[in-house]
Amino acid sequence: MERLLVLVRHGQSEWNLKNLFTGWKDPDLTERGVAEARAAGGKLKDLKLTFDVAYTSALSRAQRTLALLLEELGQPDLETIRDEALNERDYGDLTGMNKDEAREKFGEEQVHVWRRSFDVPPPGGESLEMTAERVLPYYRSEILPRVIAGERVIVAAHGNSLRALIMDLEGLSPEEILKRELGTGAPIVYRLSDDGSIASVQDLKD
Numbered sequence: 604m605e606r607l608l609v610l611v612r613h614g615q616s617e618w619n620l621k622n623l624f625t626g627w628k629d630p631d632l633t634e635r636g637v638a639e640a641r642a643a644g645g646k647l648k649d650l651k652l653t654f655d656v657a658y659t660s661a662l663s664r665a666q667r668t669l670a671l672l673l674e675e676l677g678q679p680d681l682e683t684i685r686d687e688a689l690n691e692r693d694y695g696d697l698t699g700m701n702k703d704e705a706r707e708k709f710g711e712e713q714v715h716v717w718r719r720s721f722d723v724p725p726p727g728g729e730s731l732e733m734t735a736e737r738v739l740p741y742y743r744s745e746i747l748p749r750v751i752a753g754e755r756v757i758v759a760a761h762g763n764s765l766r767a768l769i770m771d772l773e774g775l776s777p778e779e780i781l782k783r784e785l786g787t788g789a790p791i792v793y794r795l796s797d798d799g800s801i802a803s804v805q806d807l808k809d
């Protein structure tokens with residue numbers, strides 16, 4: 604039985620373009636982000652993939668990415684479940700701050716640690732570990748059972764909420780996840796074994 608799980612980060616957002624820490628704020632996609640979402644649908648269509656259910660966050664940049672992707676794929680009416688458990692990591696006091704200004708203010712290394720480490724939260728925000736504490740239970744209780752049952756599932760979410768899931772899925776160490784980046788609008792196609800472990804991964808980034 605095929606067990607298909609596709610993860611895709613939202614297309615470029617207006618705050619990505621402005622290089623601002625976004626977290627739980629809700630900017631829209633840029634025109635480039637819209638194009639990336641449609642292109643992601645095209646890549647999946649070229650692979651002749653279709654889905655039985657979709658999951659996304661409570662934030663519109665992910666929801667619109669999914670809707671545009673599904674429209675391109677020819678599945679505009681696919682069952683779609685939205686949950687804030689899949690929201691981006693909360694950047695706390697850094698939210699809305701320009702990332703270059705943050706580097707000037709706090710130093711390159713400190714900002715890198717806040718952005719990409721596993722267990723160091725930004726001031727007033729969530730570490731990746733804290734993000735995983737809401738993403739993983741949701742994945743294990745709501746998403747994984749449907750994948751194991753043979754439903755083809757796509758999840759459109761965010762850079763860090765997906766990094767939290769990928770760290771668990773791929774068994775990455777805190778050192779390995781530090782280096783893992785997700786491109787905007789780049790689907791990752793996982794095929795899972797019956798125990799939920801990975802049988803194959805295909806990264807469709809450009």
Ligand SMILES: O=C(O)[C@@H](CO)OP(=O)(O)O
Nearest residue numbers: 623624625626691718762
């Ligand atoms: O600002 C954010 O919410 C995230 C994703 O855009 O940024 P970073 O990639 O720096 O974690």
